[in-house]
Amino acid sequence: MTRVTITRFSEALLVSALCLAAPSWADDRADFLALMNRGKAHLENRSSAEAIDAFKRAVGIDPRSAAAWRNLARAHLMSSHPRARASVLEALDRAGALEDDSAATNYLAGLTLLRMSRFDEAAERLRRAVQLDPDSATLRFQLANALQATNRHDEAVVQLRETIRLDPLHASARYKLAGHARQAGDRQAYQTHLREFMRLRKLLGPPASRDALERCVHLLPEAARSTGPVVPPPIAVRFTDVTDTLFADATDRTATAAAVIEVDEKGRCVFFVCDAEGAAGLLAMTRSGAIQRTRIDLKLPDSSPFMQCIVGNFHDDVPAGAVYDAALHAKNDLFLIGPDRAVLLKRRGPLDFADATESAGLGGLTGRRAGWIDSEHDGDLDLLIARASGLELWQNKGNGTFRNATGEVGLGKTGPTRDVAVADFDANVAIDLVAAGDDQSTRVFENLRTGRFAATTEPPGPWPAARRVLADDLDNNGYPDLVSIDDKTATIVYSRRARRQTLDLAGLDAVTALLIDFDNDGWLDLCVAGSERAAPETGSIRLWRNGGRAWEHVSETTRLTGTRIPPVRHAVAADIDGDGDSDLLLLTSDRRMRLLRNDGGHVNGQLKIRLVGLKTNPQGIGTHIELRHGADWITRSVSAIPIEVGLGGRTRLDTVQTVWTGGVVDNRFDVEVSKKTVLTITEKNVATGSCPFLYAWDGSAYRFVTDVLGNAPVGLPLARDRLLVADPDEFVIIGDGDGFRPLDGAYRLNVTSEFLEVLYLDYARLVAVDHAPLIELHPTDKLMAPPFPASELWALTDAIRPIRAVGDDGIDRTRELADIDGVFAPPGPLLPPPLRGMCHPMSITLDFGPVPADRPLVLALTGWLQYGQASTNIAVSQNPSLKIIPPMLEVGNARGEWRPVDVTVGMPAGKTKTILCDLEGRLPRDAMRLRLTTTFEIRWDRIGLFERVSSDRARIHELEVDRADLAWRGFSEIRSRAENHPTTPDYDRVSDRPPWRNVLEGWCTRYGDVRDLVTAIDGRFVICNAGDEVAMQFDATRLPPVPAGQVRTFFMYCFGWEKDGDHNVVEGHTVEPLPGRRDPDDRTAGGRSADWRLDYNTRWVSRDRFVPPRPESGDRLMK
Known part of the structure; x- marks a missing residue:
C-alpha cells in the first residue's frame, strides 16, 4: 500500500468516525443552546436559582464556553446565597482561563471584588476591563469607585472626567467630581459640577441606584451565539513570483526605496523608485504587460538604504494670476527618511523632480519612520518623523518650508520612537496618532484640536509594545483599529470591541508590515514580512486573512510559504498589473525588487478610489471612506495611495461616502461597480461655517435677508496666539415695506443656525425708520479690529459715483461699481487652497473728479466678503511669504501724489452689506482720487x-419682540444664485441632515417659548445649535402710518455671538464656555437664586448627532 493510499484510507476512516459521532455531537449542541437560552431568560426574569441550574448544566456539556461560564457568574452575582460571590469568582476564573482578553470577565470580577470590599484587587480587574473597553462610561465610573476606596483620589478624578466625557448625563460622576473639587479647594470647578448635577437631577430625577450605576452591556447575559459580522466566504488566491517574467531588464529591479506616487484615471499605478547609488526613476506597467522603468534626471546622495518613502503633496506652485486647477497644479511629492539623511523631493513635472530638502528647512534630519498628517486640519500636510531622539512634528508653513513645532503641539516628551501611524480613532473628525517607543511603550495621542495633542489616559493603555504600528478599520464598524507588531506577536486592538486578538509571529524576524485586502472581500488582512529567525539570510512572508471574528493564517494556501527570496525590508500593496486585485512589491536585502502577482483576488472585484482635495490637502490624506450595501459596511482611513477596496462580489453599492478632514460629508448614490472600477471623487466646496441667517416674511414667503453677527465670533483665531475680538451688537437692514409685510398683524423674522456652529442670541428688536425717499440709511457696523464704532444708523444723500474705477490689473470696474444691482466687480487673483478668501494684492483706483473735501463725506462700500475659516487663518498666519492687507484707503491729487487716509475701512461681515468710512476732515482740498487696496476676496457692488x-x-x-419660539427646522439648500454672487439659502428647500456629521456638544436652550431671553441685553440668551430656528414676531399695530412723502425702511438690531465648529476655533467642539464679559444676575427680585441655565438650557445636544448608526455584531459593544 503506497503512502498516498494509506493517507486516503486514513482520511476515509476519520470521515466515517465523524459521521457516526455526528448525531451525539448535534444533540449535545442543541441541548447546550437550549440551556443557554433558558438560563438567559431566567436571568432576565431575575430568577437566579433557575439560571444557576441552567448554566451549570450548560458548562457541563461545553466546559470550553467562556460565555457560559460568564453567564453562570452573572447568575451567582444575582443570588443572595452566602457563597454566591465566591462562586462568581470561581466561574470567572474558568472563563478567564479560556479568554484572557475579555472585558466582561474582568468587569464582573472587579464588580464582585468591589462588593466584597477587596478594593485593590477590584481596581486592578476594573483597570484591565477599561483597557479592553475604554469607551464604557460604566466601567470608568466603577474603576473610579475602586480607586477612591484605595485613596488614589487623583486617579479617581481622571476616571470620573472620562466618565462624563463618555456620558455627559452621568449625574453621579458629576456629584463625585463636585466633592473632589470641594476637597481640593477649587471653588469654580465645584460650582460647575454642582450646577450640572442639579440640572441633571432636575431633568432625570433622583440619582441612580447602585444597580443602575453597575448596569452595562457586560452585565447582560450573553446569547449562545450571534450572527457576527458578515464576511464573504474564502476564495482561492495565490501569489506568484513573476519578477523575472515582467521585468524585461534586470537592472530595472534595483531599488532600496519605492512608493506609489500616482494613480491615473484608469487606476494604473506609477511607482517612484531609487537605488543604492541614488539613481531614481518611475516604474509602471506598459500596455504589453511588462514592467518598465523610466529614468529621472535626479541623483540622490549616496547613503545607506532609506527606511521609508512616503508620498504627499506638501505644496503647489501656482503662478500669480493663474486659477488653481488640481489637474494642472496638484502634484504628489516624496519624502524619504533613513538613518543617514532625509530627502524631500518636489515634483515639478512628469519626470521633473527637485531636491527641496534644504530649501524646505529639513536639512540634516534623520529618522526611522515618517508619515504625512494634516495635524491642524488647516489644509496642508505636516510631517511626523519617528526618531531615536523622539517623535517630531514638522509644521508645514504653506510656502514650501517646514518648522519643528514638536513642543508646541504637545509631543515634546515622547522619547525614542520606532514607528508612527495616524487615524481618527474616536471618529470626531480630528486626526489622532499612535507612536511606538524604544522603551516598549506604545502611546496614542488624541487630537485636542487647535493644533495640540495629548497622550490618552491609562487605561485604556498601556498599549501593546510595538516595533511597527498600523491603523485602519479592521472590523468595518466605522472606527479605526490598531495593529501592534513586536518581536513575537501581532496584536489586534479593536477600538470598539471589548477584546484583543493576538497572532503568533514565532520564527519570524518582522521588519515590515502592511494591511492588504488580498482576496477583495472588503475586510483588511495583515501581511508581515522579514526573515526567518532560524535562517536570517532567508526571507519570509506571513499572511493572515481577516474573518471578522478570527484571523486565519493563510501563508501556505496563498503560496507565500516557501517563496524563495532574500530577507524583506519593505513591501507595497498595489494593483500593479491592473487586473483588479492587489499585488505585492517587495524590497529585499539584496537591494532589488520582487513582484508577487495576486492570482484570484480579482474574482471578488475591486474599487479604486482617487481623491481630489480642494479645501483640504490635495491627496485626501486623513479622509474617511465608507462603502455601504444593505446592512454591509466597508470603511477605510486614507493614509496613502493607492486606495484599493475589495467589493466582496458586489456589483452595486448603495452609497460611497467620503468624510473629508474639514468635516464635509459627500455621498455618491447607487454606484455601479465592476471588477476594476475607478471612482474619482472631487471634494465639494461646501462651507461648514459662516454666520446665522436672517429671514423675513415678505407677504407670501420667507425671503433670505442676510447673515448676522458675523462680527461677533467666539474663539476665532487670527493666529495661534491671537483671537479676533467680538463686536456683539449689529444693525441689519431688512428693506422697505414692499418686501416686509405683516402676517396676522405681526411682522415676522426668523434667525437660523444652519452651519456647524452655535448661535447665542441675547437680544433682538425691530426698528422702523421713516425718511425722505432720497436719503439712504445704513448701519455703521462692519468687520474690523477694536475700537469698534458705535452701532448706529447714518443718513446719507447726494451720491457721487466714480467717473472711472480701474484695478491695477488693468480691468475697468466703473460699470460694476456704479449701482447696487448685483453686478459685482472681480477681486484680485485668488490664492490656491487652502487659502480660501485670500487673493494677491489688488488696488482699485476710484476717480471722482474734484472732491468737495470740506463737506461731511462718507465713503459707502457695498459688497460681500468670501469668508475663510479659522483653519484658513491659521494657514495664512503660518506663511511668512503672504502679504496680508486689510482694506486700506489712500487719497491722490492731480499731481499723482498719494498718501494714506487715516480711517479704518473694515469689511462687510459676510453676505452683501454696506459699510461706511467717515472721511469728514480726512481728505486734502485737492483730493481727486481714492485708491482701495486689499488681499481679501471682496466683491464690491457699489462704491460711492x-x-x-x-x-x-x-x-x-x-418694536420689542412680542413672541419668540425656538424649534428645530433643519438645513436650507445653499448655493450661489448667479455668477460672482454669494451663496444664499433657499428657505423652502430644507433637509434634516447637513453635509457634515458632528456638532458642538453641550446644553442648549430647550425648545419652546424663549421671549424672556431676547428682550434685554442681560447675559441670558437663546443657545441655538445646528438646525435650530428662533421665530420672532413683532406687533405691527404699534407702528403709526408712514407720513406722506416719506418711505419706511426696516432694520433688526441684535446682540449676540456665534461660535464655529472649525478645528482651530478655541473650544470649538463644545457649546460652553458661554460668551460674554460677565455672568448674568441669577437673583430674582426676592433674592432667591434662579439660575437661568438650569431653567432654559436643558436640551443636551450630542457631538455625534448626525453620525449614522454604526453596524453592530455579536461581540461588539452596544453603545
Missing part, C-alpha cells in the same frame, strides 16, 4: 461718496 445728514430728518420707531 455721500454726504452725511442729520438723523433728525428721520423718525425712528422701535
Whole structure:
C-alpha cells in the first residue's frame, strides 16, 4: 500500500468516525443552546436559582464556553446565597482561563471584588476591563469607585472626567467630581459640577441606584451565539513570483526605496523608485504587460538604504494670476527618511523632480519612520518623523518650508520612537496618532484640536509594545483599529470591541508590515514580512486573512510559504498589473525588487478610489471612506495611495461616502461597480461655517435677508496666539415695506443656525425708520479690529459715483461699481487652497473728479466678503511669504501724489452689506482720487461718496419682540444664485441632515417659548445649535402710518455671538464656555437664586448627532 493510499484510507476512516459521532455531537449542541437560552431568560426574569441550574448544566456539556461560564457568574452575582460571590469568582476564573482578553470577565470580577470590599484587587480587574473597553462610561465610573476606596483620589478624578466625557448625563460622576473639587479647594470647578448635577437631577430625577450605576452591556447575559459580522466566504488566491517574467531588464529591479506616487484615471499605478547609488526613476506597467522603468534626471546622495518613502503633496506652485486647477497644479511629492539623511523631493513635472530638502528647512534630519498628517486640519500636510531622539512634528508653513513645532503641539516628551501611524480613532473628525517607543511603550495621542495633542489616559493603555504600528478599520464598524507588531506577536486592538486578538509571529524576524485586502472581500488582512529567525539570510512572508471574528493564517494556501527570496525590508500593496486585485512589491536585502502577482483576488472585484482635495490637502490624506450595501459596511482611513477596496462580489453599492478632514460629508448614490472600477471623487466646496441667517416674511414667503453677527465670533483665531475680538451688537437692514409685510398683524423674522456652529442670541428688536425717499440709511457696523464704532444708523444723500474705477490689473470696474444691482466687480487673483478668501494684492483706483473735501463725506462700500475659516487663518498666519492687507484707503491729487487716509475701512461681515468710512476732515482740498487696496476676496457692488445728514430728518420707531419660539427646522439648500454672487439659502428647500456629521456638544436652550431671553441685553440668551430656528414676531399695530412723502425702511438690531465648529476655533467642539464679559444676575427680585441655565438650557445636544448608526455584531459593544 503506497503512502498516498494509506493517507486516503486514513482520511476515509476519520470521515466515517465523524459521521457516526455526528448525531451525539448535534444533540449535545442543541441541548447546550437550549440551556443557554433558558438560563438567559431566567436571568432576565431575575430568577437566579433557575439560571444557576441552567448554566451549570450548560458548562457541563461545553466546559470550553467562556460565555457560559460568564453567564453562570452573572447568575451567582444575582443570588443572595452566602457563597454566591465566591462562586462568581470561581466561574470567572474558568472563563478567564479560556479568554484572557475579555472585558466582561474582568468587569464582573472587579464588580464582585468591589462588593466584597477587596478594593485593590477590584481596581486592578476594573483597570484591565477599561483597557479592553475604554469607551464604557460604566466601567470608568466603577474603576473610579475602586480607586477612591484605595485613596488614589487623583486617579479617581481622571476616571470620573472620562466618565462624563463618555456620558455627559452621568449625574453621579458629576456629584463625585463636585466633592473632589470641594476637597481640593477649587471653588469654580465645584460650582460647575454642582450646577450640572442639579440640572441633571432636575431633568432625570433622583440619582441612580447602585444597580443602575453597575448596569452595562457586560452585565447582560450573553446569547449562545450571534450572527457576527458578515464576511464573504474564502476564495482561492495565490501569489506568484513573476519578477523575472515582467521585468524585461534586470537592472530595472534595483531599488532600496519605492512608493506609489500616482494613480491615473484608469487606476494604473506609477511607482517612484531609487537605488543604492541614488539613481531614481518611475516604474509602471506598459500596455504589453511588462514592467518598465523610466529614468529621472535626479541623483540622490549616496547613503545607506532609506527606511521609508512616503508620498504627499506638501505644496503647489501656482503662478500669480493663474486659477488653481488640481489637474494642472496638484502634484504628489516624496519624502524619504533613513538613518543617514532625509530627502524631500518636489515634483515639478512628469519626470521633473527637485531636491527641496534644504530649501524646505529639513536639512540634516534623520529618522526611522515618517508619515504625512494634516495635524491642524488647516489644509496642508505636516510631517511626523519617528526618531531615536523622539517623535517630531514638522509644521508645514504653506510656502514650501517646514518648522519643528514638536513642543508646541504637545509631543515634546515622547522619547525614542520606532514607528508612527495616524487615524481618527474616536471618529470626531480630528486626526489622532499612535507612536511606538524604544522603551516598549506604545502611546496614542488624541487630537485636542487647535493644533495640540495629548497622550490618552491609562487605561485604556498601556498599549501593546510595538516595533511597527498600523491603523485602519479592521472590523468595518466605522472606527479605526490598531495593529501592534513586536518581536513575537501581532496584536489586534479593536477600538470598539471589548477584546484583543493576538497572532503568533514565532520564527519570524518582522521588519515590515502592511494591511492588504488580498482576496477583495472588503475586510483588511495583515501581511508581515522579514526573515526567518532560524535562517536570517532567508526571507519570509506571513499572511493572515481577516474573518471578522478570527484571523486565519493563510501563508501556505496563498503560496507565500516557501517563496524563495532574500530577507524583506519593505513591501507595497498595489494593483500593479491592473487586473483588479492587489499585488505585492517587495524590497529585499539584496537591494532589488520582487513582484508577487495576486492570482484570484480579482474574482471578488475591486474599487479604486482617487481623491481630489480642494479645501483640504490635495491627496485626501486623513479622509474617511465608507462603502455601504444593505446592512454591509466597508470603511477605510486614507493614509496613502493607492486606495484599493475589495467589493466582496458586489456589483452595486448603495452609497460611497467620503468624510473629508474639514468635516464635509459627500455621498455618491447607487454606484455601479465592476471588477476594476475607478471612482474619482472631487471634494465639494461646501462651507461648514459662516454666520446665522436672517429671514423675513415678505407677504407670501420667507425671503433670505442676510447673515448676522458675523462680527461677533467666539474663539476665532487670527493666529495661534491671537483671537479676533467680538463686536456683539449689529444693525441689519431688512428693506422697505414692499418686501416686509405683516402676517396676522405681526411682522415676522426668523434667525437660523444652519452651519456647524452655535448661535447665542441675547437680544433682538425691530426698528422702523421713516425718511425722505432720497436719503439712504445704513448701519455703521462692519468687520474690523477694536475700537469698534458705535452701532448706529447714518443718513446719507447726494451720491457721487466714480467717473472711472480701474484695478491695477488693468480691468475697468466703473460699470460694476456704479449701482447696487448685483453686478459685482472681480477681486484680485485668488490664492490656491487652502487659502480660501485670500487673493494677491489688488488696488482699485476710484476717480471722482474734484472732491468737495470740506463737506461731511462718507465713503459707502457695498459688497460681500468670501469668508475663510479659522483653519484658513491659521494657514495664512503660518506663511511668512503672504502679504496680508486689510482694506486700506489712500487719497491722490492731480499731481499723482498719494498718501494714506487715516480711517479704518473694515469689511462687510459676510453676505452683501454696506459699510461706511467717515472721511469728514480726512481728505486734502485737492483730493481727486481714492485708491482701495486689499488681499481679501471682496466683491464690491457699489462704491460711492455721500454726504452725511442729520438723523433728525428721520423718525425712528422701535418694536420689542412680542413672541419668540425656538424649534428645530433643519438645513436650507445653499448655493450661489448667479455668477460672482454669494451663496444664499433657499428657505423652502430644507433637509434634516447637513453635509457634515458632528456638532458642538453641550446644553442648549430647550425648545419652546424663549421671549424672556431676547428682550434685554442681560447675559441670558437663546443657545441655538445646528438646525435650530428662533421665530420672532413683532406687533405691527404699534407702528403709526408712514407720513406722506416719506418711505419706511426696516432694520433688526441684535446682540449676540456665534461660535464655529472649525478645528482651530478655541473650544470649538463644545457649546460652553458661554460668551460674554460677565455672568448674568441669577437673583430674582426676592433674592432667591434662579439660575437661568438650569431653567432654559436643558436640551443636551450630542457631538455625534448626525453620525449614522454604526453596524453592530455579536461581540461588539452596544453603545
